Amino acid sequence: MRTYETAEEALESPEYNEALTELLFQLADDDFLLAYRGSEWLGLAPHIEEDVAFSSINQDMMGHATLYYKRLEELGEGKADDLSHLRSPEKFRNAVLLELPNGTGNYLEKPNYDWAFAVVRNYFYTLAKKIKLESLKTSSYVPLQHTARKVLMEVNYHLMHWETWFNQLIQSTEEAHKRMKNAIDQVWEEFMGVLSTGDKGDVMARSGIIEDEETIKKRWISKVESVFTQSGLHLKEKPQMKSGNGRNGEHTPTLESALDTLSEVYRKAPAQGW
Amino acid sequence: MRADVLFEDMTEEEKYEHFMDRIDAGEKIEADDWMPEDYRESLIRLIAMHGISEIMGALPEKEWVPKAPTLHRKLAIMAKVQDEMGHGQLLLRVAEDLMAPLGKNRENIMQDLFSGRLKFHNVFHMKAPTWGDAGIIAWLVDGAAIISQTMMLTTSYGPYGRALKRICAEEVFHAQHGESIILAMAEGNEEQRQMLQDSLNRWWTALLMFFGPKSKENTGSSHQDKNIRYKLRTKTNEELRQEFLTKYVPRIWALGLTIPDETLHFDEEEKLWKYRDPDWNEFKQIVTGNGPQSKERLELRRDSYENTRWVREALSSQKKAAI
Numbered sequence: 262m263r264t265y266e267t268a269e270e271a272l273e274s275p276e277y278n279e280a281l282t283e284l285l286f287q288l289a290d291d292d293f294l295l296a297y298r299g300s301e302w303l304g305l306a307p308h309i310e311e312d313v314a315f316s317s318i319n320q321d322m323m324g325h326a327t328l329y330y331k332r333l334e335e336l337g338e339g340k341a342d343d344l345s346h347l348r349s350p351e352k353f354r355n356a357v358l359l360e361l362p363n364g365t366g367n368y369l370e371k372p373n374y375d376w377a378f379a380v381v382r383n384y385f386y387t388l389a390k391k392i393k394l395e396s397l398k399t400s401s402y403v404p405l406q407h408t409a410r411k412v413l414m415e416v417n418y419h420l421m422h423w424e425t426w427f428n429q430l431i432q433s434t435e436e437a438h439k440r441m442k443n444a445i446d447q448v449w450e451e452f453m454g455v456l457s458t459g460d461k462g463d464v465m466a467r468s469g470i471i472e473d474e475e476t477i478k479k480r481w482i483s484k485v486e487s488v489f490t491q492s493g494l495h496l497k498e499k500p501q502m503k504s505g506n507g508r509n510g511e512h513t514p515t516l517e518s519a520l521d522t523l524s525e526v527y528r529k530a531p532a533q534g535w
Numbered sequence: 536m537r538a539d540v541l542f543e544d545m546t547e548e549e550k551y552e553h554f555m556d557r558i559d560a561g562e563k564i565e566a567d568d569w570m571p572e573d574y575r576e577s578l579i580r581l582i583a584m585h586g587i588s589e590i591m592g593a594l595p596e597k598e599w600v601p602k603a604p605t606l607h608r609k610l611a612i613m614a615k616v617q618d619e620m621g622h623g624q625l626l627l628r629v630a631e632d633l634m635a636p637l638g639k640n641r642e643n644i645m646q647d648l649f650s651g652r653l654k655f656h657n658v659f660h661m662k663a664p665t666w667g668d669a670g671i672i673a674w675l676v677d678g679a680a681i682i683s684q685t686m687m688l689t690t691s692y693g694p695y696g697r698a699l700k701r702i703c704a705e706e707v708f709h710a711q712h713g714e715s716i717i718l719a720m721a722e723g724n725e726e727q728r729q730m731l732q733d734s735l736n737r738w739w740t741a742l743l744m745f746f747g748p749k750s751k752e753n754t755g756s757s758h759q760d761k762n763i764r765y766k767l768r769t770k771t772n773e774e775l776r777q778e779f780l781t782k783y784v785p786r787i788w789a790l791g792l793t794i795p796d797e798t799l800h801f802d803e804e805e806k807l808w809k810y811r812d813p814d815w816n817e818f819k820q821i822v823t824g825n826g827p828q829s830k831e832r833l834e835l836r837r838d839s840y841e842n843t844r845w846v847r848e849a850l851s852s853q854k855k856a857a858i
Contacts, residue, residue, distance in 0.1 A: 305839035437849035
């Protein structure tokens, strides 16, 4: 299979470039939105040690999003800051699961956030992220191979972190167990959106940018199956995508309000230095 | 110390004398060393207040973490607020060791915060309504903190001094991050410059208050004399405030900003900054939980603490099961 060493090479093939930018937006927007949701937890985590660790992870994820936006910048899609702060919601390619709020309330006022949801969403997402990154290590787009290797180094630590939380809470008090099961159900309803590579997925796989969706899904499901078995849980039917496929620009209204917050200051004067 | 008498056989007075000899000789006191209850209490008050201020201090800046204008600023402010939480954790660990012989722990610190017994710095009771405030906090509040914490580096209590060494190193980065935000806005358009000036106007009095009253006449109580005797600190509140003014007033002026105090000037004869004294009654109101944003911040902290109680219970039940 042909490899593309630089952005210039990728740009010579419009079909390749289209699938590549699509995937980069998926990767960037996933991390951008989940890092944002994580940062809303700042100062509210169950204990101070976790506040420090969680904010470190969110910072890493925001950094990963930045790396992908920079790759898009190289491909002529526009400035990384404009891509992250000025696109309209339907242009975002993140999975719906990652835009959903942490619970009820607002991060500044009466946040009634659900730690079980944070743990399950982050754990399952990080599992999927690692599987995708492993696949990207042999991507036909060489700059993406480099990014994937860099990101993987940090993701391995994130995975250990969330795995520990998941196991500790699922095997603990009755209340914790119940809350975790509720959170799993909630995450399950939308998780297929994380595993989807969207309408352009076939081209991505055919041109070797990332492996096909079915392979990624199988790996993820088999991993989650073993996690469930260890915890005495049962894998139900396949995960769903109840609120639509974010990879194709389908989103909930919560994305729009998230983007309003994220871009509140930048929008005042995007041309200015900040 | 009388070499022929074992330490544990000494009377309380002798122990106290020995302790003060160590203080006067510039020795560092460690967590397991004998110390007068008065010294222990002063330390707990000081360090718990410092630690909880770092944690409560994360809240006004947290408001601006998601809203930080660019990816670069988002990353920088995330790192900064994470550092502040880290400082809080480091300091609470130091305080916890001091509290252990009294049968107290972190839960007591949190409950003291919620009940208002444990105070936190006046600056963190203030509203931070714009991105300009995020800049002013990082530049000037952290700048003020560097001045008071650098003075404490030589503190007689070893564990506190060591924690401060690390904290000070990180605070320098914070102040640079703040200065960079301020510079970008000062060089920006009219709206950005106005936003910055408004933030400075909002924060100026709080910054002067940060160092505390000149003397106990201003508030009715002050621990600074005792803390100096124990060599927990080496300078007075006013000396620190003067250092702050010397360092920052010229820089603020150089940016073309106006300091909202027309009486502010450097008196060449006295070699002192003259400024309009803040209203120390207001200060007292603020630090006792009646500041503009005190109630909201405490509620946020208390609600989230209650909200995640089930998590801490789950973790401690596991710990018990493991034993």
